[in-house]
Amino acid sequence: xxxxxxxxxxxxxxxxxxxxxxxxxxxxxxxxxxxxxxxxxxxxxxxxxxxxxxxxxxxxxxxxxxxxxxxxxxxxxxxxxxxxxxxxxxxxxxxxxxxxxxxxxxxxxxxxxxxxxxxxxxxxxxxxxxxxxxxxxxxxxxxxxxxxxxxxxxxxxxxxxxxxxxxxxxxxxxxxxxxxxxxxxxxxxxxxxxxxxxxxxxxxxxxxxxx
Amino acid sequence: xxxxxxxxxxxxxxxxxxxxxxxxxxxxxxxxxxxxxxxxxxxxxxxxxxxxxxxxxxxxxxxxxxxxxxxxxxxxxxxxxxxxxxxxxxxxxxxxxxxxxxxxxxxxxxxxxxxxxxxxxxxxxxxxxxxxxxxxxxxxxxxxxxxxxxxxxxxxxxxxxxxxxxxxxxxxxxxxxxxxxxxxxxxxxxxxxxxxxxxxxxxxxxxxxxxxxxxxxxxxxxxxxxxxxxxxxxxxxxxxxxxxxxxxxxxxxxxxxxxxxxxxxxxxxxxxxxxxxxxxxxxxxxxxxxxxxxxxxxxxxxxxxxxxxxxxxxxxxxxxxxxxxxxxxxxxxxxxxxxxxxxxxxxxxxxxxxxxxxxxxxxxxxxxxxxxxxxxxxxxxxxxxxxxxxxxxxxxxxxxxxxxxxxxxxxxxxxxxxxxxxxxxxxxxxxxxxxxxxxxxxxxxxxxxxxxxxxxxxxxxxxxxxxxxxxxxxxxxxxxxxxxxxxxxxxxxxxxxxxxxxxxxxxxxxxxxxxxxxxxxxxxxxxxxxxxxxxxxxxxxxxxxxxxxxxxxxxxxxxxxxx
Numbered sequence: 001x002x003x004x005x006x007x008x009x010x011x012x013x014x015x016x017x018x019x020x021x022x023x024x025x026x027x028x029x030x031x032x033x034x035x036x037x038x039x040x041x042x043x044x045x046x047x048x049x050x051x052x053x054x055x056x057x058x059x060x061x062x063x064x065x066x067x068x069x070x071x072x073x074x075x076x077x078x079x080x081x082x083x084x085x086x087x088x089x090x091x092x093x094x095x096x097x098x099x100x101x102x103x104x105x106x107x108x109x110x111x112x113x114x115x116x117x118x119x120x121x122x123x124x125x126x127x128x129x130x131x132x133x134x135x136x137x138x139x140x141x142x143x144x145x146x147x148x149x150x151x152x153x154x155x156x157x158x159x160x161x162x163x164x165x166x167x168x169x170x171x172x173x174x175x176x177x178x179x180x181x182x183x184x185x186x187x188x189x190x191x192x193x194x195x196x197x198x199x200x201x202x203x204x205x206x207x208x209x210x211x
Numbered sequence: 212x213x214x215x216x217x218x219x220x221x222x223x224x225x226x227x228x229x230x231x232x233x234x235x236x237x238x239x240x241x242x243x244x245x246x247x248x249x250x251x252x253x254x255x256x257x258x259x260x261x262x263x264x265x266x267x268x269x270x271x272x273x274x275x276x277x278x279x280x281x282x283x284x285x286x287x288x289x290x291x292x293x294x295x296x297x298x299x300x301x302x303x304x305x306x307x308x309x310x311x312x313x314x315x316x317x318x319x320x321x322x323x324x325x326x327x328x329x330x331x332x333x334x335x336x337x338x339x340x341x342x343x344x345x346x347x348x349x350x351x352x353x354x355x356x357x358x359x360x361x362x363x364x365x366x367x368x369x370x371x372x373x374x375x376x377x378x379x380x381x382x383x384x385x386x387x388x389x390x391x392x393x394x395x396x397x398x399x400x401x402x403x404x405x406x407x408x409x410x411x412x413x414x415x416x417x418x419x420x421x422x423x424x425x426x427x428x429x430x431x432x433x434x435x436x437x438x439x440x441x442x443x444x445x446x447x448x449x450x451x452x453x454x455x456x457x458x459x460x461x462x463x464x465x466x467x468x469x470x471x472x473x474x475x476x477x478x479x480x481x482x483x484x485x486x487x488x489x490x491x492x493x494x495x496x497x498x499x500x501x502x503x504x505x506x507x508x509x510x511x512x513x514x515x516x517x518x519x520x521x522x523x524x525x526x527x528x529x530x531x532x533x534x535x536x537x538x539x540x541x542x543x544x545x546x547x548x549x550x551x552x553x554x555x556x557x558x559x560x561x562x563x564x565x566x567x568x569x570x571x572x573x574x575x576x577x578x579x580x581x582x583x584x585x586x587x588x589x590x591x592x593x594x595x596x597x598x599x600x601x602x603x604x605x606x607x608x609x610x611x612x613x614x615x616x617x618x619x620x621x622x623x624x625x626x627x628x629x630x631x632x633x634x635x636x637x638x639x640x641x642x643x644x645x646x647x648x649x650x651x652x653x654x655x656x657x658x659x660x661x662x663x664x665x666x667x668x669x670x671x672x673x674x675x676x677x678x679x680x681x682x683x684x685x686x687x688x689x690x691x692x693x694x695x696x697x698x699x700x701x702x703x704x705x706x707x708x709x710x711x712x713x714x715x716x717x718x719x720x721x722x723x724x725x726x727x728x729x730x731x732x733x734x735x736x737x738x739x740x741x742x743x744x745x746x747x748x749x750x751x752x753x754x755x756x757x758x759x760x761x762x763x764x765x766x767x768x769x770x771x772x773x774x
Contacts, residue, residue, distance in 0.1 A: 022541055025504075034503030054488040055501035057546040072541050074549075075504035079443070081565045082508060085553040092540045 018061075019183045020070040024090045026114045027099035028107040029078035032133040035164035036099060037073050040174055062171070062178055069178040071095075086114075087121055095127040095177050102132040102161060103140045108148065115155055127180045128157050129173055135163035320407050320471065328400040331393055337385055342397070345376060346405050353405075357412040365413065366532035369405075373535045376401050402535055403472040410471045413533055415525035423524040427559065431519040434561060436576045441566045442509040446490060453490050460486035461518040462601075468521050473534030476526060477544040484547040487511055504550075512554040527552060 025033045034055035041060045056075040061068050076082075076089045090096060096118055100111035111130065118128055130152045132143060145161060152159030158176050162169040237247035246254060325332075332339045349372045353365065360368075380386050380394045389397070406413070415421060439446045447453045463483035470476045487510045491502035520526070530548065531539065539545045557565070563573035575581040 020541065029505040034501070034505070038501060054491065054503070054507060056488075056504040056507045056550075057543050074546055075507075077504045077508035077553075079505060079509075081567070082553070082557065084560070085508075085556060088549055088553050088556070 017066065017183070018068045018070060019181070020072060021094040021178075021181055022074060022092060023071045023095040023097065023177070024074045024076060024093040025097050025099065026076055026086065026090070026111075026118070027078055027097075028101070028104075028110045031078070031099045031101040031104070031107045032164050033078065033097075033099045034075055036097075036131065036133055036162060036170060037075065039164045039167050039170045041073075060174070062175060064175070064178050067183055069181065069183070071174065071178075086117070090118065090122045090126075093123060093126060094181060095129070096122065097129045097131050097173065097177070098157075099131045099133050100143065101134050102143045103134055103137050105142045108132075108143045112151065115157065119155070125182075127177055128155075129177050130157045130159045131173055132159075132161040133164060135161045135168050136165045317407060317410070317471075321404060324400065324403055324407065328396065331396050332400065334393070335386060335389065338397070341379070342376075342401060345372075345379070346401060346408075350405055350408050353409050354412060357409075357416065362417060362528075362532060369533050370536055372405070373398065373402060398535065399474065403474060406472045406533055414471075414529050415522055420525045420528055423528075424522045427524050427555065428519060428521070431516055431558060433577055434516055434558065436581065437513075437516055437561070437566065439510075439513055441568065442513050444509045444513050445506055446510065446513070447493065450493070453493065456486050456490045457514065457517075460484075460490065460514045464514060464518040465520050467526055473530045474538070474544075476530050477534065477538065477548055480547050480551055481544050483514065484511065484550065487514060508550060508553065508557075511550055512557055515551070515554045515558060523555065527555065 025037060027033050037058055038055050041058045058073045058075075059070060060073065061070040063069070074089055074093070076086055096114075098111045098114045098118070100107040102108075115128060115130065118126060130148065132145070132148055148161075149159055151157075158173065158180065160169045160173045160176070162173055164170060235247055235250050237249070239245040239247055240251075332342065353368065356368075357365065376398060377394070380389065380397060386394070415424070439448075446457065460483045463479050463486060467476050467479040467483075470479055484507075487507060488502055490510060491506050515523075531552075539548055563570040566573065572581065
């Protein structure tokens with residue numbers, strides 16, 4: 001019986017606790033939201049998951065000590081015209097990455113708006129990370145690191161400058177989010193969204209129940 | 212707990228004891244009106260007997276009125292109400308209703324579901340019965356309440372029910388062995404089963420839903436001029452493969468209405484969205500990389516606009532309300548469903564600004580003064596056209612199959628006529644043979660008659676004509692070749708006999724003559740005459756055996772001789 005219940009984890013990590021979190025990606029279009037997440041997901045598996053025909057919805061699991069943190073990443077349409085639809089996406093999300101392009105000051109301003117909106121409307125206690133993407137284009141930078149750093153600090157955000165192209169800081173930012181997310185209590189703040197599947201002994205399955 | 216309900220009972224003296232006036236020592240139960248089980252049974256019996264004349268007419272009236280009637284007369288006589296409630300509502304009404312509402316299609320779907328999930332359900336002993344019981348209770352409750360309670364409450368009840376099942380699976384000791392995946396599947400089954408069962412009651416249940424459906428449909432019709440360019444979609448109109456994928460996505464979206472279980476509806480949405488990703492990736496070639504939400508949402512909006520699915524809002528509401536909430540908040544299906552909701556919301560709020568065009572132009576399009584280009588015009592009538600093409604294809608298929616059937620029918624007809632011909636040929640041959648046999652029969656008959664004729668002359672031999680009946684049954688087949696036993700002439704022996712009888716045909720006249728000749732003087736010498744016949748004809752062979760079989764006859768013969 002115990003054998004049968006052994007969870008089938010794709011990366012073969014030792015079973016511990018699995019926490020599943022919904023992470024929503026926000027940011028102007030063309031700042032590289034999907035590249036960032038593709039790098040994060042691809043980098044670890046070297047291939048797309050079976051269902052990865054698009055980069056709009058992806059899942060990735062990372063391991064912190066004995067805890068497996070499974071991110072369910074929801075991409076959002078960044079165009080201004082779809083801005084009003086965003087609440088539908090971040091409803092019930094436990095984490096958000098607001099992405100901007102370090103070569104484009106406008107995208108940083110948009111990012112600030114997103115942060116404001118999230119803090120006002122999203123799930124209380126949502127972990128927000130600010131990602132300044134396209135670090136590989138450092139020479140064309142128009143948003144200074146200090147500026148963003150200060151903004152992030154003032155608003156209690158995680159902040160990193162990333163590059164989807166060179167994969168700099170990509171995994172790191174997700175790891176930082178995973179560390180900041182509460183993993184002990186059942187994060188039921190959203191009322192519905194969360195899924196926290198805990199193992200209750202060696203002979204119980206741990207794999208997450210979401211498809 | 213019971214004491215709180217005290218006010219509901221007329222006799223409220225003993226709060227926990229049985230309410231029977233004579234003082235029954237047992238504890239009562241609110242379910243049994245505060246009686247103990249035994250007293251309640253008695254009282255029920257009484258009520259049933261008293262109320263039986265009333266029951267008949269009520270049963271005949273329509274069910275819904277019935278319920279209301281029952282409700283209004285409630286205060287007048289609580290006893291009869293309870294009786295009616297128990298007998299009519301819970302048994303007749305619901306079961307009749309459920310029978311009526313479970314058309315064979317639903318029953319079939321449920322059966323299929325049972326078969327599909329059988330391996331999981333039968334894994335743990337009590338699981339199946341437990342689950343069935345829970346589902347049944349839930350469905351009964353929902354059916355009873357679907358007219359009275361508002362949608363939100365029903366939705367809440369449903370979510371609560373899912374949670375209960377999950378708790379049961381997680382906390383019940385006997386289900387510890389089940390893995391998480393299996394529990395998920397069991398939940399899946401529960402959801403599907405109860406929702407298919409309750410679909411009629413829960414789908415598009417309010418007038419508001421219907422109005423919203425019509426509103427969005429009208430809105431989408433007004434927006435039929437919106438094309439890919441307006442939405443900044445990246446659709447390659449020249450690629451047949453991509454156009455095919457767009458059509459497929461549209462079809463999947465249209466299919467959503469025909470699915471019953473929330474999961475099945477979600478599955479349609481997921482398939483639709485996967486086709487859209489196919490479109491974005493440039494068909495099967497996958498020329499482009501994985502598409503992001505920036506590209507995806509506009510195409511989804513485009514597809515929704517071009518599909519204009521029926522009862523779109525009702526479908527969305529139904530899934531939102533009655534699908535397991537966790538399914539919608541996470542997972543791929545949840546993501547796509549959220550996107551669909553977003554698309555619909557966008558369509559509802561679409562304006563000139565959102566399409567980045569000036570207001571005049573937008574108004575002109577909305578008025579129908581401006582029209583869009585050819586492919587977009589084609590897509591405008593896509594909604595109808597595509598279905599028409601589908602049906603044409605279906606008709607073509609039917610036609611093809613019809614031709615096959617007609618061909619087969621012709622073949623069958625030919626085969627049948629061939630068979631008939633060959634049968635007739637065979638029959639003709641057989642008939643010929645039988646005519647010959649018949650002829651022989653006739654001649655044999657003549658001979659038999661001649662023997663019979665012979666009998667009355669031999670008045671001294673009364674047993675002579677009875678000879679065939681005296682012979683043992685085993686012997687009869689052998690003797691059937693005898694002309695004297697015409698009755699036993701059967702087909703089995705006919706073939707073997709026919710040759711002989713042909714012989715006898717030649718011989719009989721002689722034999723006949725001999726017999727008739729000898730019959731003239733029967734008293735002189737019977738024995739040698741019989742021997743003579745045996746030598747001449749085959750049918751005569753058995754005649755000497757007669758004395759052997761019937762000893763009595765020999766005596767009579769010898770008596771005859773002496774005479």
